Amino acid sequence: MTLGLFFTQLLNGVQLGVLLFLLSAGLTLVFGIMNFVNLTHGSLYMMGAYFAAAAYNWSGSFLIAGLIGVPATVLLGLVVERVALSTLYTRDHLDQVLATFGLILFFDEVVRIIWGPSAVYMNVPDALSGTVALFGLAYPSYRFAIIGVGLAVGVGLYLLIHRTRVGMLIRAGASNPAMVSALGVNVKLLNALVFGLGAGLAGLAGLMAGPIFSVQPGMGEPILILTLVVIVTGGIGSIRGAFYGALIVGIVDTVGRVFLPTLLRAFFERSIAQAAGPAIASMLIYLLMAAVLALRPQGLFPVKHG
Amino acid sequence: MTRLVTLVAAALAAAPLYAQTPVKIGFMAEMSGPQGALGQDQYDAFMMVVERNGGKLGGVPVEIIKEDSQLKPDVATQIVQKFIERDKVSIITGISFSNVMMAVHKPITEKEVFLIGSNAGPAPIAGAQCSPYQFIVSWQNDTQAEVVGQYATDKGYKRVVGMAPNYQAGKDFIAGFKRYYKGEIIDEIYTPLNQPDFSAELAEVAAKKPDAVYVFYPGGLGVNFIRQYQQAGLLGKIPLLATSTTDGLTLPAQKEAALGVISGTFWGPDFANPASKRFLEEFEKKYNRIPSQYAAQSYDAAQLLDSALAKVKGNVADKKALMAALKQADFKSVRGAFKFNNNHFPIQDMYVFEVAKDAKGRVSLKTIGTALKNHEDAYHTQCPLK
Secondary structure, eight states: OOHHHHHHHHHHHHHHHHHHHHHHHHHHHHHHHHOOOOTTHHHHHHHHHHHHHHHHHHHOOHHHHHHHHHHHHHHHHHHHIIIIIGGGTTSOHHHHHHHHHHHHHHHHHHHHHHHOSSOBOOOOOGGGSSEEEETTEEEEHHHHHHHHHHHHHHHHHHHHHHHSHHHHHHHHHHHOHHHHHHTTOOHHHHHHHHHHHHHHHHHHHHHHHTTTSOBOTTTHHHHHHHHHHHHHHHOTTOHHHHHHHHHHHHHHHHHHHHHHHHHHHTTSOHHHHHHHHHHHHTTHHHHHHHHHHHHOTTOSSOOOOO | OOEEEEOGGGGGGGOGGGOOOOEEEEEEEOOSSTTHHHHHHHHHHHHHHHHHTTSEETTEEEEEEEEEOTTOHHHHHHHHHHHHHTSOOSEEEEOOOHHHHHHHHHHHHHTTOEEEESSOOOHHHHTTTOOTTEEESSOOTTHHHHHHHHHHHHHTOOEEEEEEESSHHHHHHHHHHHHHOOSEEEEEEEEOTTOOOOHHHHHHHHHHOOSEEEEEOOHHHHHHHHHHHHHTTOTTTSOEEEESSSSTTTHHHHGGGGTTOEEEESOOTTOOSHHHHHHHHHHHHHHSSOOOHHHHHHHHHHHHHHHHHHHTTTOTTOHHHHHHHHHHTOSOBTTBOOEEOTTSSEEEEEEEEEEEEOTTSOEEEEEEEEEEEEEOOTTGGGOOOO
């Protein structure tokens, strides 16, 4: 294992983490501020990818795919929030899980009817199709773009939450929603805003994931599970928690996947290491989550109250 | 559950003089979920033959009862029970996945119902568990990897990295590849079945600088893998050999990212024999897409039934005669020569394909060689049938 390869793998971990951050930021906001378990978040990511792929195939431009895909997902998110979810805010979590799980099945079926069961074509923009030489190894430029977009979103969210009036209301809503509404803030509007923001981030994640993952029905579910792991690890409702949580999960997952089989090979026979390595590596992030829940149930970077 | 009964025999109602009870055929495949495209291709190609013949196979009216096994062995077992006990079918065809095949193979053949498999070909039913009532028109799973292994040997590759999802089929294909590959496998990488991102593994592969990479990533995983392989700048630098990764179902999503990838199977859309040309022309006209190999397999299954039912004049009660008629395989296969082995799997040429643009500029498969001639699977000697 060379140093160059190690850094490349670290970069891979950061890139996965950044993609997870885009998704978990939206989910954690909705969960933390509206106290709403939104399993539909994975479906919004899928719809974002489909909208972007459709726009991409129609226009041939990645930029237009983004300009259409992300707002379309925001719009869809707002409609879903108004039509289906807003009546569930006062219900308990089990009802919310059931209803949003139903929506997952609904959206999977919708895309299957419209776009068919096979994966849909989407490609990286030409300018980013190459690779960059890094530590003597080639690294895909598009993955750098994902890291860049994710970091920009992180900075943007930080400024929005900590430097604007809307951000102040969001923070207040996360701490004490009853008081915020008693002070005359239109909570309904605030909820719609937060949900729309979350949907937009999910759509952006779908757009960025479109060229590297296959855009197909059900693509939102595996990543939704990772996203839930991220927000539980990082601390529910906290953007900071989502950011660091995503990076930790991304790096642990990637680095574990690569180094564990090699490590096991030092102790066991090759065939055992080959079979057990990936199996144990894929458990690592869940072990991490279990450890966090046991030692710090509020997450590693919880919302600061008071 | 979706249940669609296609009563094609209704077309014959106008001629009551010749009214004959239609032969009932159960069609079961994966029709929903991410793998639904496979079952759909099987169904479309099968029905194309039935419709072309005016609702008949072998001159006898047929009733096709379609069911979706949903990639769930337990659901598939219930469907088979329904097929046999309520619908009283004498023939069942389709079957997309090996785990489903393993669940239904015994319940079907035990009841002496004919099983005309048009995709899955797991090792056990090719070997010791084979049945005279099975006729697998596609291939034994391993042969699709063996042909690529032979190609790697012919090319003189010395160091190859193998990659597949961490489950039974993944290991089977790597094993099949190794059976005919004479060089060294410097590493085998198994990734969790639900892992969509291969960046970490690809970085490792690139660092090892092998002569070639062999992979098995079916369906959506294949789309992910091929795109990421190309984006990592490895395509064209390290030859990529694949099984079931670049096929008629995934190429429309992979397009240019898959150009140059090598794969191996029994048939490709550029075959020049008349049967294949007719199939391609009719399929493209009817469904407006390039048929996948899965469509070709099912098309051949329908043609096989067409030939056998004609020989027994629709008398499916005479099981011995029907079995003999099926075994003869007296039809023009899209793959050219076709013969059943003692285990009722095909003996056939296995070809090597490269992903390339066809005459119309679409990304498709181009035949570049025949790696294995009159190829028999590795398990037929374990099958007690003669």
